[in-house]
Amino acid sequence: MARxxxxxxxxxxxxxxxxxxxxxxxACFGPLRLSSMYESEAVGFSGTNFLNMVASAETDLNIAAVVAQFKQIEQNHGRLAGAKKFSPRTLDLDLLLYDHVVCQTPVVLPRAEIVNNAFVLWPLAELAPELIHPVVDKSYARLWQEYDKDSQRLWPVTFEWPPGLTF
Known part of the structure; x- marks a missing residue:
């Protein structure tokens, strides 16, 4: 099983x-571990604020199958195939890490947004603080500690899941 x-x-x-x-x-991957929810300003375009978080799961699927599953889930929830990268979206799912794999295809792993975007790094550091980035060889907690927090506005938000909803 891959994490x-x-x-x-x-x-x-x-x-x-x-x-x-x-x-x-x-439904696809079984139980999920979830970070807190964060609100951030749009990055790369002018738009309404985003809600962001990171989830973790285990899977027997290979990387290509995981990414294909994410694309299907996005489309099932209103994401238009071929939409511009920097644009509003109903749902954006990105594979950040697949165990400690470093690769260029079928997707780049670890995903560059981890070290570039606060809305990825902060929730990842919360969920897996001691996990080591396989390229820069630092923990996600350390990467968040060293991150220039003035470069992107991000703040935690209280989010109440509906009763009975479990992940």
């Missing part, structure tokens, strides 16, 4: 789409 870390984000009806995305991820 995967998934970045989730939305700025179109984000509460609804993140709940639906998490429910779909749980």
């Amino acid at each position: 995967i870390y998934i970045s989730l984000g939305s700025n179109i009806e984000p509460e609804q789409h993140l709940q639906a995305g998490l429910t779909s991820l749980r």
Whole structure:
């Protein structure tokens, strides 16, 4: 079983789409571990704020199959195939880590956004503080500690999941 870390984000009806995305991820991968929810300003374009978080799961699927599953979940929840990278979205799922794999195909792992974007690094550091980034050889807690926190605005938000909803 491989341990995967998934970045989730939305700025179109984000509460609804993140709940639906998490429910779909749980149906595919089983129990999830979740970071806190964070709100951030749009990065790379002008738009409404995003809600972001990181989830972790275990899987027997290979990397290509995991990524294909994410694309299907995104499309099932209103994401348009071929939409511009820097644009509003109903649901964005990105594979951040697949165990300690470093690769360029079928996707780049570990994902570059980990060290570049606060909305990925902070929730990942919360969920896996002692895990070591396989390229820069530092823990995610240390990477977050060293991150220039003035470069991107991000703040935790209280988020109450509906009663009975478990991940």
